[in-house]
Amino acid sequence: MVSLEREPPNVLARVLLVVTAPMLVVGCSALGPPGPAAPSPQSTPPGSTGVPASSNYRAVLDWRQATIELPLDHFGMSLREQQLVTVAASVLFARCVDPKHAVSHIAKDRARRYLRVEPDATHWLFGYWDASYLKKRGLEVNAVHAPTLSAADQATSLQCAADPIYAEMEPISADVQPRTGEFDGLSRWSAEAYEKTVADARVADLVHRVDDCILQAGLTLDRTSPLGGVAVDDAWSEPETLKALVVEATCRDRVDFVQRASDVAAAYQAPMVTDHLEELTKMRAAATVRVAKAVDILREVGLI
Amino acid sequence: MTVKTDVRSTGRRIALALALTPLLLLWNPAASFAEENVGPTPPATTTNSPTVKTSETGSKVTPAIALPPDPQTGCIVYPGGIYGCWWERSGYRGATLSIPAVKFAKDTTCGYYDLTANPSGWANRISAVANWTRSPHYYYNQKNAKGSRLTVAAFTSKSSLSSTFDNRILSMTLTCYAA
Numbered sequence: 232m233v234s235l236e237r238e239p240p241n242v243l244a245r246v247l248l249v250v251t252a253p254m255l256v257v258g259c260s261a262l263g264p265p266g267p268a269a270p271s272p273q274s275t276p277p278g279s280t281g282v283p284a285s286s287n288y289r290a291v292l293d294w295r296q297a298t299i300e301l302p303l304d305h306f307g308m309s310l311r312e313q314q315l316v317t318v319a320a321s322v323l324f325a326r327c328v329d330p331k332h333a334v335s336h337i338a339k340d341r342a343r344r345y346l347r348v349e350p351d352a353t354h355w356l357f358g359y360w361d362a363s364y365l366k367k368r369g370l371e372v373n374a375v376h377a378p379t380l381s382a383a384d385q386a387t388s389l390q391c392a393a394d395p396i397y398a399e400m401e402p403i404s405a406d407v408q409p410r411t412g413e414f415d416g417l418s419r420w421s422a423e424a425y426e427k428t429v430a431d432a433r434v435a436d437l438v439h440r441v442d443d444c445i446l447q448a449g450l451t452l453d454r455t456s457p458l459g460g461v462a463v464d465d466a467w468s469e470p471e472t473l474k475a476l477v478v479e480a481t482c483r484d485r486v487d488f489v490q491r492a493s494d495v496a497a498a499y500q501a502p503m504v505t506d507h508l509e510e511l512t513k514m515r516a517a518a519t520v521r522v523a524k525a526v527d528i529l530r531e532v533g534l535i
Numbered sequence: 536m537t538v539k540t541d542v543r544s545t546g547r548r549i550a551l552a553l554a555l556t557p558l559l560l561l562w563n564p565a566a567s568f569a570e571e572n573v574g575p576t577p578p579a580t581t582t583n584s585p586t587v588k589t590s591e592t593g594s595k596v597t598p599a600i601a602l603p604p605d606p607q608t609g610c611i612v613y614p615g616g617i618y619g620c621w622w623e624r625s626g627y628r629g630a631t632l633s634i635p636a637v638k639f640a641k642d643t644t645c646g647y648y649d650l651t652a653n654p655s656g657w658a659n660r661i662s663a664v665a666n667w668t669r670s671p672h673y674y675y676n677q678k679n680a681k682g683s684r685l686t687v688a689a690f691t692s693k694s695s696l697s698s699t700f701d702n703r704i705l706s707m708t709l710t711c712y713a714a
Contacts, residue, residue, distance in 0.1 A: 320688075351673070353684040358677075373680040374644035375710045380669035380689050392690035406686045408697055415697075422699035425683055455651070456677050463679050465652055476679070 288501040290493030297354045297361040297372070299493050302500045303405060303424070306511040307417050312522045313402040314350035315535075318342045319525035320400035321378045322532055327391035328383035334532050341378035342534050351376050353406055356425070358441070358458040360489040362480035370473055400525060403518045414514050416507060424499040429457040434492050444482035450475055610665075618709055619672060622663035625695035632657060639711050646708035649678045661704045665692035670710040676703045 291300040298310065308316065325338035354372060359365060365372070383391070391397060401407065403414050405421035428434055438459040442452050445461055453462040461479040463472055483489055504511060529535045609631050610620035616636035623629035632654060639645075650658040666672045666687045676682040676699055685700050687693060695701070 351671075351686075355677075355679075355681040356683065358681055371644075373646075373708055375670050375673065375708055377671050379642070379710065379712075382669065388690060401688065402686070406684050407688075408685060408693060408700075410691075418697055418699075422683065422697055425699065453678065456681070458677060458681060460681070463649070465649065 288497040288504075290490065290497040292361075292490055292493065294361055294364065296349055296352065297364040297368075298352050299356055299489065301405075301421070301424070301493060301497050302504050303417060303421050303511070306504075306515045306518075307404040308402050308518045308522060310350040310352050312518065312525075313404055314346065315522055315529065316400045316402050316525040317350075317377050318345055318534065319528040320397055321380055322528055322534070323394070323397045323400060324391050325381040327394060327397065328381050328387050335381060338378075338381050339532065339534065342529075345376055345378045346529075346534065348376055357428075357489045357492040358456075358460045358483055359476045359480040360483040362477050362484055365473070365477055365480045370469060370476075399521065400528075403514060403521065414517070416510055417514060420500070420503045420507065424496050424503065427499045428492060428496040431495050434495055437486055437488050437491055440486045441479070441482045441488055444485060445479060448478045448482070450478055616667075618666075618668050618711070620665045620667070621657065621661045623660050625662045625701070627663050627665075627692075627694055629662070634709070637711055639713055641713045643711045644708060645711045646673075646680075646706065648680065648706045648708075650705050650707075651678070658705055659702050662696060662701050663692070663694050664696070666690065666709075668710060668712070672707060672709045674700060674704045675706045676700055678705045680706055680708060 288302045290302075292298070293300070296310075321338060321342055322334055325334045326332050329335060354361075380388075398410055401410060403409070403417065405418050408418055409415050435457075438457070442459045445452060445459075451462040451464075453460050461475045463475060467475070526535065609627075610617065611631070611633040613633065613635045615638065618634040618636050620634065621632045623631075637645075647653060647657075650660075661674075664672070664674065664687055666689060669689045671689060672687045673680070674685040674687065682705070683699050685696070685704075696704075
C-alpha cells in the first residue's frame with residue numbers, strides 16, 4: 232500500500248482553499264489529528280478505474296479507517312468535525328438537563344472517550360472492503376460509539392432537545408437528513424449519485440467479479456443486493472459472520488472494487504458540484520461556523 | 536469469547552422477557568392498536584444476530600428511555616419502554632413497529648441486520664422513524680450495515696425519509712441499554 236497525496240479537482244481545490252481558511256484560523260489544534268484515530272486520507276495506488284476520462288474527480292479511500300471521501304463530502308463536515316459537533320451537542324444537552332447547568336463528570340467522560348476513538352462513519356457504502364481493517368476491528372466497527380446523552384426526565388429532555396442551540400450542533404453531512412431544508416442538498420445529491428453508481432454497468436460488471444470470487448470461496452451470494460456480496464446466515468456466530476465478511480472484503484479488495492465504484496460515484500457527483508457550487512459553498516461556510524462554535528464549547532469545558 | 540457469553544446470557548433474559556410480553560399485551564387493550572400488521576420483535580441480538588457487539592459505554596446504570604412516543608402515533612409502549620418506532624407511511628401514519636427496550640447487562644450495540652428476516656415484513660417498508668433513545672440510530676439501505684447510512688440522532692424523529700431510504704431500509708444499529 233502506498234500513501235499518496237490527494238489530488239482534488241481544480242474547482243474543488245479553489246473552493247476548499249476559500250472555505251477552509253477560516254477553519255484553520257478558528258481551531259486548527261482542535262480540528263487536527265487528535266491522535267492515532269485522526270482521519271487522514273490515504274489511498275491505494277491509482278490504476279485504471281474505467282471512469283470517464285472527462286472526470287478529474289477521484290474518490291479518496293482511507294485504508295486506515297475504511298472510509299470513502301467523495302467530492303460532495305468536501306462541502307459537508309469531515310468525520311472529525313462531525314465528531315466535534317456531536318460531542319459539543321452532548322455537552323450542551325448535559326448542561327441543559329442539569330439543574331445547576333453544570334456538565335456532569337459522566338457526560339464529560341463519555342465525550343472524552345468518543346473524542347479519542349475513530350468517529351462513527353459509513354464504512355461499507357459499497358459493501359465490505361479493506362479486509363485488514365475489518366479483521367483488525369471486527370464487527371465492533373458497526374457499533375454506535377457516539378456518546379449517550381445525559382439522562383433526564385421526559386419534559387426536560389424534550390425541552391433540551393428542542394433548544395435551537397442544541398439543534399444547531401447537528402452535523403452537516405451526506406449521512407444526515409437535516410432538520411431544516413437548508414442543507415438537505417448534500418444528502419440528496421449524494422443519494423442521487425449513489426443510485427446512479429449502483430445501477431452503472433461498470434459497477435455491475437465489478438459486482439460479478441466479486442461474486443465469482445465469493446463463490447470460489449464456497450460461500451453463498453446475497454442475490455438481493457445490487458452490491459452483491461456474501462449472504463449472511465442469521466444462525467452464524469459473530470466469528471463466523473466476520474469470517475464470511477472478511478472473504479467478501481478480500482474479494483472486493485482483489486478487484487479494487489471500492490476504489491472503482493467510488494470513482495464512478497465521484498464522476499457522477501462532479502457535475503453536481505459544478506451545478507450547485509454556490510449552494511455547496513454556503514453549506515461549507517455554515518459547517519465551518521458550526522464547528523467553530525463546537526470547538527468553543529469543548530474548550531470551555533476542557534475537553535480539548 | 537466474552538461477547539459470545541454475554542450475548543447468550545442476555546439472550547436468555549430477553550427470551551424470557553419476550554415470552555412474557557404477549558401476556559402483558561393481552562392485559563393492555565390499547566397495545567393491540569399498533570399490532571395491525573406486524574408483531575413486535577426484539578433487536579436482532581436475540582436471534583444470534585451477526586453483528587452483536589457488547590461494549591461498555593458507561594460505568595453507571597442509566598435509564599434507557601428518553602421520551603415516550605406521541606400518543607397520536609399509535610406506537611405501542613411496552614412496560615419496559617421502547618427504543619423507537621417505525622411507520623410504514625410518511626407523516627407517522629400506517630402500521631407501526633415499536634422497538635421494545637430490551638435490557639442488557641451493560642450498554643450494548645444491537646440491531647436489526649436483515650429486515651427481510653427479522654422483523655419480517657419490514658424490509659423496504661419504513662417511511663418514518665423516531666429515535667427515543669439517548670444515542671443515535673443508524674439506518675442502512677442494504678443488509679448488514681451496508682450501503683448508504685442515515686443517522687437519526689437521539690431524540691429525533693423523521694416524518695418522511697429521502698428517496699434513498701424511503702421504503703428502502705434493510706438494516707439498522709442502535710444502542711441497547713443496561714437495565
